[in-house]
Amino acid sequence: MRRITALLFVSLLFLGCQQTNEITKKVVGQPYWCLVEATKDGKQIPLKFKTGFSLYNTNNISGTFPVNGFRGEMYIAQDGAVKFGEVMWTSMAGSPEHMKEESALQQVLFEITKAEVKEQQLVMSNDSVTLKYAACDFGYMDNLRKNTWQLVGIEKQEPSDVVVAHSDPNTQYKNLQKKEDIKITLKCLLGNEYNSSTASIVYSISGKIGEKEYTAKLNVSKTTGRMSVSDVKGGEENEFTTYLKDLSNFSFMHDNLHIDTKNNVLLVFKKS
Incomplete structure (x- = not known):
């Protein structure tokens, strides 16, 4: 005993x-x-x-x-x-x-x-x-948060494709499908929640998919910088709705915002 x-x-x-x-x-x-x-x-x-x-x-x-x-x-x-x-x-x-x-x-x-x-x-x-x-905030999140971003195109890539920055931003994409008519905007608010189980800062994102407002949570890992999206609510159902739930990473190039998905789709946004 x-x-x-x-x-x-x-x-x-x-x-x-x-x-x-x-x-x-x-x-x-x-x-x-x-x-x-x-x-x-x-x-x-x-x-x-x-x-x-x-x-x-x-x-x-x-x-x-x-x-x-x-x-x-x-x-x-x-x-x-x-x-x-x-x-x-x-x-x-x-x-x-x-x-x-x-x-x-x-x-x-x-x-x-x-x-x-x-x-x-x-x-x-x-x-x-x-x-x-x-x-x-993370330095790269400042740029994301301080602007509203408008989707301008979608590029479906092979796993081996790499987007290279050129002096002319119009030459850096292989097969960009312009999607300005989809009317998608992205706005990110300062993270105010921490998820200890995934070591992620949770941000609120919002905008429009088509003519309908949507909201979601953007989770950014403190260890890898990788992204995931959860709790998507609202917005019109279209191909972007699927991509939104599948985000994995983002970067900036020639003042454009690049968002990658887990299925090798590149979403290109510009400041609106």
Whole structure:
């Protein structure tokens, strides 16, 4: 009986350690954290270039300095104590101005020992350093969200097809079928929901399919950037309705928005 009790106690202790604490949930629950203020020994560290990070799968961190990117492990305890595991970063060179700021930030970020979340702000610190981050979005999502996109064409591709950017945007497609008459628009709103089971930020999308309004949820993975769409409601039933439910990835080329589907169909949108 004592042995069973002891085993049960150890099992419960192990499970408790595996649970994600509240502060970690808050950090993971935002798409990205952008550095907005940095001080060391009471003096400001000038910030001219974009720096930030994303936390996913509880303790995996991925981010950028002014030039190089980094990836590794960061653990946040229930009391806000921070500990970094192994961290690796790229080793590209930039201008002296970029590298000076990057060097200053590299020296302080991985020495952080405490984290605290206040509404949409994350404060990371130690005895001499304070880094303030604001909740922000993935860089590529900003462009998607700030515009309404009108479908202009559909291209059905072979699995081996690759769309290559040319100086003339009209030459980059092999067999684009113009679909301006379908009247499809896409609008994406800031993600306000986190799906922990898929490590995805959930966005709301809306627009028109034909003359009817539709809404849906766009799930963007924090680990791979891949997309999926769920809860499609409204809109006219046409071929785009099928494609909408089958989205897998998107990119930007010559100010066009490219959305790929799992069935090798490329949807081309332009700003409306």
